[in-house]
Amino acid sequence: MSLWTWFGLKEGSASTSWPLNGDDDGQAGVLGMPRYDPAKCRPQCSECADVCVTHAIRFDARAGEAAPPEVDWGRCIVCQRCVEACPTGAFSESADWALGVGDRLDLHCNARKSEHAASAKGERVHRAFGRSLHVRHVDAGSCNGCESELQALNNPFYNLHRLGIFFTPSPRFADVLLVTGPVTKAMQGPLLETWEAMPEPRWVIATGTCAVSGGVSGGNYACGTGLDGVVPVDIYLPGCPPNPAALIHALLMIVGRAEQRMRGGRIER
Structure with a gap:
């Protein structure tokens, strides 16, 4: 028996039971x-x-x-x-931190509260994908801050696979296109090719402030101002970067296993 196998058996499961049970989301003491x-x-x-x-x-x-x-x-x-x-x-x-929304206006403070449902494609989405979801990630000019949080999803604590969510290298097997970065001009073509290669039904998550609005570098000579106008967006998830718990929450919103918490720029308690 290897040392790490023995250590794992001795220590037991390191994975959080959140969001299925409890509230240990790993974000205690983290500023939102x-x-x-x-x-x-x-x-x-x-x-x-x-x-x-x-x-x-x-x-x-x-x-x-x-x-x-x-x-x-x-x-x-x-x-x-x-x-x-x-x-x-x-x-x-x-x-x-749980700021994923289905309508961009819900990120505007004092804006009208949208009636748009994040999982707008209905109960059939939950029936078809409620227990399994495959994600294709595209870095469209990110600084790699969002990527560092994405990597944490597969660590022993968050263990994304326990929720039936998996990353896939091929867009042809993907249900969700998760995009980071402000969409540089060099990456716009590959991004569109990836989206077009995905089978229907497909969803898009604008991940991080850069993908939502362009962030600090948005609108300069080399890049755009996020995903709007490039591909249809189903979930907008701001943050620089959004933490792993927020990423999980946004993914679960797609299949109706989590509720949108922000409307009209305010967190609903």
């Missing part, structure tokens, strides 16, 4: 997206917007000087600079 309370905003204060490098916080000139800023979590890279700069506590720390 900031929380935003527009009622605490001070008129004519723009300190949060001034430090936001991705323009996730912006002021609409047509709304008047007293109007609070518009906040788009789909542009947020979770740098916490708004929390540090805000003099009134309108932006505060949180542990909110």
Whole structure:
């Protein structure tokens, strides 16, 4: 018997039972997206917007000087600079991470609450794929931050296979296209070829802020502003990068085994 086999038998299973049972998602003490309370905003204060490098916080000139800023979590890279700069506590720390949404508008704070269901293709999706899902990952210009979190999905703690979810090297065997990066011009062609090679029904997850909105580098000479307009998106999952628990939650949303938690830019408790 090898040393590692003996060690495994001695220590027992290292995998979390979440999300099937319990709440040990591995994210205790990890900062999530900031929380935003527009009622605490001070008129004519723009300190949060001034430090936001991705323009996730912006002021609409047509709304008047007293109007609070518009906040788009789909542009947020979770740098916490708004929390540090805000003099009134309108932006505060949180542990909110399950931010996958089926409608891009649900990442806009104060936007209407969408009635769009993330698993919009109905109960037949759950019946066909509820116990098994195959994922093809495409790096469309990522910095590899999202990839480091994706690798964690197959470690002993998260053990993605226990949920019936597997990564596949071939798009012809894939149900889900998981895309990271802002979609560089060099990767747009290969990305489209991958999507077109997937059989129906197929789903797309824009993974990370870059894939959702372009992130820090979006819109420059070499890349676009995310997946919108390139391929149809079923789930938008911001974060820089989204943590493994958020990735699992988004994948389970596809097959109706997890519920969308954010609507109108706010986490529903």
